[in-house]
Amino acid sequence: MDKNIIEARNLTLEYTLIKRTDLKRGIMGALKKHSEKKKFKALNDVSFEIKHGKKIGLIGSNGSGKSTLLRMLAGTMAQDSGELKIDTESVSLMALGVGFEGELSGRENIYINGLLLGYSKAQIDEKLEEIIEFSELEGFIENPIKTYSSGMKSKLSFAIAAHIEPELLLIDEIFSVGDAKFRKKSEAKIMSLIHDERTVVMVSHNMGILERLCDEVIWLEKGKIKMQGEAKKVLEEYKLENK
Numbered sequence: 013m014d015k016n017i018i019e020a021r022n023l024t025l026e027y028t029l030i031k032r033t034d035l036k037r038g039i040m041g042a043l044k045k046h047s048e049k050k051k052f053k054a055l056n057d058v059s060f061e062i063k064h065g066k067k068i069g070l071i072g073s074n075g076s077g078k079s080t081l082l083r084m085l086a087g088t089m090a091q092d093s094g095e096l097k098i099d100t101e102s103v104s105l106m107a108l109g110v111g112f113e114g115e116l117s118g119r120e121n122i123y124i125n126g127l128l129l130g131y132s133k134a135q136i137d138e139k140l141e142e143i144i145e146f147s148e149l150e151g152f153i154e155n156p157i158k159t160y161s162s163g164m165k166s167k168l169s170f171a172i173a174a175h176i177e178p179e180l181l182l183i184d185e186i187f188s189v190g191d192a193k194f195r196k197k198s199e200a201k202i203m204s205l206i207h208d209e210r211t212v213v214m215v216s217h218n219m220g221i222l223e224r225l226c227d228e229v230i231w232l233e234k235g236k237i238k239m240q241g242e243a244k245k246v247l248e249e250y251k252l253e254n255k
């Protein structure tokens with residue numbers, strides 16, 4: 013299909029920073045007229061278009077704005093200025109640890125996380141047993157999450173996120189979860205989600221995965237697009253600069 017699913021024009025987003033050592037003064041200051049807030053542009057005049065069905069990689073050094081951009085595409089964060097048009101209602105962000113409630117059981121947390129990720133209650137009912145089986149936590153699913161190890165939480169988080177089937181799938185660096193066996197299974201699951209009709213935007217520091225899966229790559233640095241275009245070409249430039 014040749015229609016754009018994403019049109020981003022001049023997206024800019026600023027975070028307000030308060031120096032840690034000055035936190036108390038900062039909070040007090042924020043209450044006063046002349047506060048000591050410092051603005052920081054996490055995204056600075058970012059424009060791009062993505063066509064339906066394309067697989068796009070997002071690269072850039074730590075703190076370059078990749079996760080911020082994904083959250084904006086997912087609709088959980090709004091730009092300060094610029095325009096973002098998304099030609100579908102069916103969008104999900106696959107990210108780990110969307111937020112578990114420690115006192116509640118694994119099963120209850122599947123519902124909470126599923127709803128946060130955009131599932132309906134009926135969709136969760138339908139997928140519940142599959143999610144539990146995939147997570148390999150059948151024996152623990154009625155226990156409170158606070159009793160889970162971090163590996164168990166990651167597995168459950170992945171299992172929930174991997175059972176969404178949106179038109180636009182956003183993936184935030186979730187390629188290495190759990191032990192070796194689970195990792196293999198989760199990679200296979202991700203591959204099955206990245207099929208022809210679905211549009212995918214994925215953040216990863218793994219160049220091999222991006223080269224295999226992406227048509228195009230957008231390279232962010234300090235909140236600005238440094239380069240965008242054919243995956244192989246952009247990745248080569250990126251690797252040259254980051255040797």
Ligand SMILES: Nc1ncnc2c1ncn2[C@@H]1O[C@H](COP(=O)(O)OP(=O)(O)OP(=O)(O)O)[C@@H](O)[C@H]1O
Pocket residue numbers: 027028029054072073074075076077078079080081
């Ligand atoms: N809630 C926040 N408040 C203030 N600054 C933030 C907040 N979230 C992110 N930032 C800052 O915005 C910048 C972009 O962060 P972002 O998480 O989008 O980067 P990233 O490219 O995904 O990084 P990484 O590769 O490390 O995951 C960073 O400098 C980060 O410190």
